[in-house]
Amino acid sequence: MVNLVREALLERRVTFGTWIQLGHPGIAEILADIGFEWIAADCEHTDISTEGFMSLARGMYGRGPLPLARVRENDTLAIRQILDAGAQGVIVPLVNTAEDAARAVYAAKYPPEGIRGFAFCRANNWGSDFNSYVQEANNNTAVVVMVESKEAVENIKSILAVEGVDGVFIGPYDLSGSFGVTGQTSHPVILDAMRKVAEACKVRRKSAGIHIVKPNKDNIRLAVEDGFTFIALGMDTVFLDEAARNILETAHKGCLEHNERNYR
Numbered sequence: 001m002v003n004l005v006r007e008a009l010l011e012r013r014v015t016f017g018t019w020i021q022l023g024h025p026g027i028a029e030i031l032a033d034i035g036f037e038w039i040a041a042d043c044e045h046t047d048i049s050t051e052g053f054m055s056l057a058r059g060m061y062g063r064g065p066l067p068l069a070r071v072r073e074n075d076t077l078a079i080r081q082i083l084d085a086g087a088q089g090v091i092v093p094l095v096n097t098a099e100d101a102a103r104a105v106y107a108a109k110y111p112p113e114g115i116r117g118f119a120f121c122r123a124n125n126w127g128s129d130f131n132s133y134v135q136e137a138n139n140n141t142a143v144v145v146m147v148e149s150k151e152a153v154e155n156i157k158s159i160l161a162v163e164g165v166d167g168v169f170i171g172p173y174d175l176s177g178s179f180g181v182t183g184q185t186s187h188p189v190i191l192d193a194m195r196k197v198a199e200a201c202k203v204r205r206k207s208a209g210i211h212i213v214k215p216n217k218d219n220i221r222l223a224v225e226d227g228f229t230f231i232a233l234g235m236d237t238v239f240l241d242e243a244a245r246n247i248l249e250t251a252h253k254g255c256l257e258h259n260e261r262n263y264r
């Protein structure tokens with residue numbers, strides 16, 4: 001079966017996904033029905049394990065979105081285990097150089113393109129689909145490398161030249177830290193760096209991705225206008241925080257109006 005997210009990456013078609021930090025499968029089930037094309041489990045900044053990822057992925061099957069994972073680090077074992085667990089693609093953090101990018105691709109691909117080990121695993125239905133899976137896997141596994149440092153922005157052309165990199169993905173918070181403007185993800189130097197990355201992707205005909213951690217109408221529009229196509233909107237924790245704040249604010253406002261009307 002064709003991996004629709006990898007296909008979209010290669011065609012540079014816009015896809016919207018989202019992000020999970022809380023490992024409960026109920027979160028995956030709720031988000032899976034909304035219409036995102038992919039959902040990434042964040043194994044870098046949380047304790048979502050390979051087993052936790054499997055539960056999240058089970059919550060997505062048959063509902064639409066493809067399960068991706070941001071792996072804990074650019075590590076052969078982390079990449080192999082999450083792909084064996086059924087991730088349709090990996091988002092690899094802190095890729096700063098072409099060598100880093102090559103290491104990520106090498107870990108994600110079966111020989112001769114890489115060194116992913118062959119085994120019966122969940123991704124091939126515990127061996128019952130072994131032959132068809134291993135034949136298709138290299139074509140069907142998305143490899144997206146994260147650009148989240150000044151060094152990575154400087155090296156963007158050589159990173160994009162690495163065979164097997166399907167796209168890059170900006171981590172705005174690490175990027176802002178690396179440029180000395182921590183947390184100011186709309187700072188002109190960060191917007192500049194992002195545009196430089198998007199432009200390099202356009203020239204190289206690779207997908208540019210970005211995590212819009214706190215999305216709104218303006219930053220989504222800006223990202224699309226700047227040429228970003230692989231877009232993660234928000235994440236479970238942010239959705240929960242914003243919805244809870246909004247409803248409490250609504251309740252307080254309603255109470256005030258009610259009290260002012262009735263108890264003057």
Ligand code: 3PY
Nearest residue numbers: 148171172173174211
């Ligand atoms: C960052 O902003 O650094 C990220 O990794 C977002 O996922």
Ligand code: MG
Nearest residue numbers: 093148171174
């Ligand atoms: Mg980051």
